[in-house]
Amino acid sequence: MNVVSVVNLFAGYGPYQALMDLSFSIEEGESVAIVGSNGAGKSTVARVLSGLVPISSGMATVLGCDVRVTPTHELVRKGLIHLPEGVGLFTNLSISENIELRCRNLPRIERRQRVEEAMEIIGSLSHRRTTLARDLSGGQQRLVAISSAIVARPAVLLCDEPVIGLSPVAIEGVYEVLRQAQSHGVTLLLVESRADRVQGLCSRTIVLERGQLAFDGPSNTAQGFVANRWLKDPPRSN
Amino acid sequence: MNEFLSFAIGGLPFACSYALVAVGIVLTFRATGVFNFGFGAMAYGAGVTYVELCSHGVPSWLSLLIVTVVLAPVFGALLDWGLFRRIRTADLTSKVVTSLGLMVFLPSMVQIVIGSTTVYSAPAPFLSTYFTTLFGISISGPVIATLVTTIVVLMVMTLGLRSRRVGLTLRASVQSPRLVELHGVDSGKVLRNAWMVSSSLAALAGCLYAPQFATQNPSAYNVLLTGAVAAAALGAISSFTLAVAGGVLLGVLQGVIPGYLSPNSVWYGALVPSIPFFMLLIMLLTHRGFRSLDRSKDPMSVVEPPTAPPGLARRSEILGFSGRIVNWLAVVGLVIVAIIFVPEVWVGTLTIAASMAIIFLSVTLLTGLAGQLSLAQMVFAGMGAYGTARLSTHHHWSLGMSLIAGTMIASLGGLVASLPALRLRGLPLALLTLCFALLADNLIFPATFVGSGSSSIGVRRPDIFGVDFSGPFSRNYLVMVVAFLAMTTFGVRLLIHGTTGRMLTAAHSSEIAAASSGVPMRRTITIIFMLSAAVAGLGGGLYAIALGSLSTPDFNSALGPVLLVVVITMGAASVRGALIAGVAFVALPQALALAPSRFGGGGQSSAITIVVLSVGAFTYAQHPEGIVTFIQGRLKVAGLRVRNLRGDSR
Amino acid sequence: MTVLLEVRGVRKRFGSQVVVDSVDLEVSAGEAVGLIGSNGAGKSTLFSIIAGTISADDGSIFLEGRKLPNRADERARRGIARTFQIVQLFGGLSVLDHLLVALQAHNGEAGVFRDLRGNGATTVPEMTLCMETLELCGIAKLAHAQTTMLSLGQRRTVELARALVARPKLLLTDEPSSGLDESESLRLAHILNSVRRSTGVAVVIVEHDLATVAAVAERVVALDAGRVIANGTFDEVIANVDVRRSWLGEASA
Incomplete structure (x- = not known):
């Protein structure tokens, strides 16, 4: 069954069209990288799927809901979690409050259990649960964000550049947690700027170029595709 | 002890009102990021409505219910829907300006709808005739009722906020409405509920407050607002408990201190109304929480920056060079024609308009150019005015010398005000300048060495270099004021379009990057503050000379927010806004006074003027360039379209 | 060394x-x-x-x-000049203005007194130095662009140029x-x-x-x-x- 499907999608900010005629679909339990x-x-793409950026034409459904008519918070209640680029934590709340916020509608006892579970996934921070999120390092913040998303039991997890600005060892930590998410049966959609990083995590990769689909297939082929592209037509930075 | 207790109990009704409004302020600030200066005005509206209902024979308890349970939540929801929802992701400055607009707009609106002052002494909502004696102290029914109502309402609120669901969601949504949506929260609903509840609280405070006065006028509710602001400040606008404690403390102090002072002492009139301001001042300067208010940023704003910072739209020039020449020639021509041909009766009005325009320019300088929100510009104007008046009348200085001295006194005031501005920005600065203004109102201007107590002081209008400036309709004096206005305008334009404007725009959007590029922020801000205060002082001095006599209400602190809001409405980014604001501010009431009363003439004219001139504060977040520039832009676009159409038809 | x-x-x-x-x-x-x-x-x-x-x-x-x-x-x-991990540009200013701010502030040649003397306009040497720096960073074509329209790579380059303009x-x-x-x-x-x-x-x-x-x-x-x-x-x-x-x-x- 398709949990995410995008058909002839056009979307953008004001007059600027960021996505042009994009189509793809993702099945339940799949792990897909968008590079x-x-x-x-x-x-x-991630922002459109969670309803943050309006669709100008075309169609996108997530978990059977039409994104054009469903407000963001409804999508989230259906089981979509979007961790935006960078942090995605409330820096004025403590670690455990951030986790509780994700599962605030559960009864108290179960909420406690979920917090414990999340702290276990994070591992190193179990004695600092009352620390404010702003006092954590960037890598730790992302670990907390992802693990609190996991214990909320989402059906679809959208991770927008979770390892941006992290050192190699922190990157490995984040990917380890994402692997745990996969083992829970989550459909994972990972946005990354580098094709080589996602190999071990996602079996399928979608490559975008200037808002259009350039490649959609197995990750190992994708890396070769991207490398070839740059040899032929190096993207200019101005 | 009994004496103390009975004084303290006398202060309790005030304490309750302060606490209720303070809780409302904290609630909306935490949930929506808006510091609502308008709650005083909303309490005023509620109080007046309550009194009106009572005077029409509605039982007082029913009036209270109608106002607080029906009207206020509806009004709160309307505010959210029509105003604050639209500026959710705007910066703190836009939010402050919008709520200042509410503060200025509402009382005038209420006066237009209901009448200027309601003279009816309303009964307390409950137990208005009950009386009891407790431990030998007599307590009236209304006091008990007020106390019980407040305690019950606050208990219910505390319980609600204690719950994980409501409390956590609230704290999260203040940091980032967008991120909270991604956590599955309908953030729109959170905001609406916060507005409805806090409006209700303000209305309740208003209804409990109204029976304390025989007549309802907005200034009494300004006192309520400042008390509540000071109470909220006790917990750096983030703790409900401390806000309530602050309210109670203030109310009791205001009940007790006058009890031990002789009504004739100097302190009685000055000290008592100043208590909230001292509390606010101390908290603002010492509490670290205020320094981080502006910095608790939306984590999503890094990802998806909010629509371009309102800053200054000045660098997008709308008119071409030739267009500007034509523009300026037209202005100069109009001024010359006005000076020569204007009828005698209007000379005085124009003189005042021109000096007001100078005062308005000081706001352009400080807010438009430096992005600093000051509510104390009227105080600087007052310093200039009193300095000029005092020196020329009592010390027999020449008019020119006393004007210069007045301007310098004002700029020294600016220097003092700039000291905290080196640390505080945005909201805390606005609060601090508000408190400075109120302090001046209560302590400086009424003092006998400045003004002459409550009576007015005369201002000489002697001649300079043999040119006669005396007489209320002196065209010579008009020419002089217009010359000063032209000079100031020119100077401000040089700053806006020069290196200072560029530097300050940069610092406004990223202070850390500006500092790392070598921009000397401290020096620049101090200089701009002093210059702006000097300009205000000059305007004030000229204004005083034009009036011929000065009394305290001429430079009432309540006019400070009006100044700011009017200039922002017209456009703080260019000098045009201030010029038009100055003329409109003086000419509109005059014109309205001539109009038939049915069309707003007569007594309501100044209220209507303020309503008309403050509307733009509500569109500030979307159009920070102000009405004048906005209309010009639209005209230009329309003109281009017409030209294109013509081109096509050929 | x-x-x-x-x-x-x-x-x-x-x-x-x-x-x-x-x-x-x-x-x-x-x-x-x-x-x-x-x-x-x-x-x-x-x-x-x-x-x-x-x-x-x-x-x-x-x-x-x-x-x-x-x-x-x-x-x-x-x-000492610096760039930031999260790009810090000046909203509302063009690329050239970014460089002018840094250059004039660094030389202590910006401020109220310069403007009030009527010398607020950009001088020829200032302009030359800014354009040279933009040339050096390869973004001379963007001199009059608004920074909100630029890609992240370009924004980082603008930040670099701003840091370098005062040498x-x-x-x-x-x-x-x-x-x-x-x-x-x-x-x-x-x-x-x-x-x-x-x-x-x-x-x-x-x-x-x-x-x-x-x-x-x-x-x-x-x-x-x-x-x-x-x-x-x-x-x-x-x-x-x-x-x-x-x-x-x-x-x-």
Whole structure:
């Protein structure tokens, strides 16, 4: 069954069209990476799917809901979690409050259990649960964000560049947690700027170029595709 | 002890009102990021409505219910829907300006709808005739009722906020409405509920407050607002408990202190109304929480920056060079024609308009150019005015010398005000300048060495270099004021279009990057503050000379927010806004006074003027360039379209 | 080579956590130093301390043998320029205006008094210098563009040009490749190198991307938990056991 499907999608900010005629679909339990250089529109895909960026034409459904008519918070209640680029934590709340916010509608006892579970996934921070999120390092913040998303039991997890600005060891930590999410049966959609990083995590890769689909297939083929592209037509930065 | 207790109990009704409004302020600030200066005005509206209902024979308890349970929540929801929902992701400055607009707009609107002052002494909502004696102290029914109502309402609120669901969601949504949506929260609903509840609280405060006065006028509710602001400040606008404690403390102090002072002492008139301001001042300067208010940024704003910072739209020039020449020639021509041919009766009005325009320009300088929100510009104007008046009348200085001295006194005031501005920005600065203004109102201007108590002081209008400036309709004096206005305008334009404007725009959008590029922020801000205060002082001095006599209400602190809002409405980014604001501010009431009363003439004219001139504060977040520039832009677009159409038809 | 920047025993703690712990660092004139370390190792804090946006608890910093003043703007005028991890541009200003702000502020030639004398317009030498810098960074075509319309790579280049326009002695650049793809980061590294060659500015670069560090830095300093754990050429530092454990995440041998 398709949990995410995008058909002839056009979307953008004001007069600027970030996505042009994009179509793809993702099945339940799949792990897909969306790769592309800056301005290729990969973050826009994530934002469209969670209803943050309006659709100008075409169609997108997530978990059977039409994104055009469903407000963001409804999509989230249906089981979509979108971790935006960078942080995605409330820096004025503590670690455990951030986790509780994700599962605030559960009864108290179960909520406690979920917090414990999340702290276990994070591992190193279990004695600092009352620390404000703003006092954590960037890598730790992202670990908290992802693990609190996991314990909320989403059907679809949209991760927008979760490892941006992290050191190699922190990147490995984040990917380890994402692997745990996969083992829970989550459909994972990972936005990344580098094709080589996603190999071990996602079996399928979608490459975007200037808002259009350039490649959709197995990740190992994708890396070769991207490398070839740059040899032939190096993207200019101005 | 009994004496103390009975004084303290006398202050309780005030304490309750302060606490209720303070809780409303904290609630909306935490949930929506808006510091609502308009709650005083909303309490005023509620109080007047309550009194009106009572005077029409509605039982007082029913009036209270109608106002607080029906009208206020509806009004709160309307505010959210029509105003604050639209500026959710705007910066703190836009939010402050919008709520200041509400503060200025509402009382005038209420006066237009209901009448200027309601003279009817309303009964307390409950137990109005009950009386009891407790431990030898007599307590009236209304006091008990007020106390019980407040305690019950606050208890219910605390319980609600204690719950994980409501409390956590609230704290999260203040940081980022967008991120909270991604957590599955309908953030729109959270905001609406916050507005409805806090409006209700303000209305309740208003209804409990109204029976304390025989007549209802907005200034009494300004006192309520400042008390509540000071109470909320006790917990750096983030703790409900401290806000309530602050309210109670203030109310009791205001009940107790006058009890031990002789009504004739100097302190009685000055000290008592100043208590909230001292509390606010101390909290603002010492509490670290205020320094981080502006910095608790939306984590999503890094990802998806909010629509371009309102800053200054000045660098997008709308008119071409030739267009500007034509523009300026037209202005100069009009001024010359006005000076020579204007009828005698209007000379005085124009003189005042021109000096007001100078005062308005000081706001352009400080807010438009430097992005600093000051509510104390009227105080600087007052310093200039009193300095000029005092020196020329009592010390027999020459008019020119006393004008210069007045301007310098004002700029020294600016220097003092700039000291905290080096640390505080945005909202805390606005609060601090508000408190400075109120302090001046209560302590400086009424003092006998400045003005002459409550009576007015005369201002000489002698001649300079043999040219006669005396007489209320002196065209010579008009020419002089217009010359000063032209000079100031020119100077402000040089700053806006020069290196200062560029530097300050940069600092406005990223202070850390500006500092790392070598921009000397401290020096620049101090200089701009002093210059702006000097310009205000000059305007005030000229204004005083034009009036011929000065009394305290001429420079009432309540006019400070009006100044700011009017200039922002017209456009703070260019000098045009201030010029038009100055003329409109003086000419509109005059014109309205001539109009038939049915069309707003007569007594309501100044209220209508303020309503008309403050509307633009509500569109500030979307159109920070102001009405004048907005209309010009639209005209230009329309003109281009017409030209294109013509081109096509050929 | 003469010593340009000298950091002596700098310490900084936030609450109970020591973020920068007695760090010594020397940078010679014209040298390019890479600063690596895991997240929270204290790199960015050390940067902010050198730039003057955070004050250190202890220790001292010298530029050309003279102690640095406290405030960031004074240090900028002494010749320290920086770029930010999260790009900090001036909304509402064109690219050229960005450079003018930095240039005039650095020379102490901006301000109320210049404007009131009627000299607010940009002078020819100022304009020439700005255009030269834009040319150097390869974005001369963007001089009149509004920054909101630019891509991240371009925005980072604008930030770099703004930092360089006043010809600083030392450039601090914080994760210039973060958020850029491989080709864009290489391009930025290339710009950095050519700028260094032509202006002789010393560069300290904080970076996670090994390729960028290798391309820019002549010497690499590794930080862990606020302390310097290695200092040497790129290959030496990368081969260091401690570095491999703390940064690359390899189990210690």
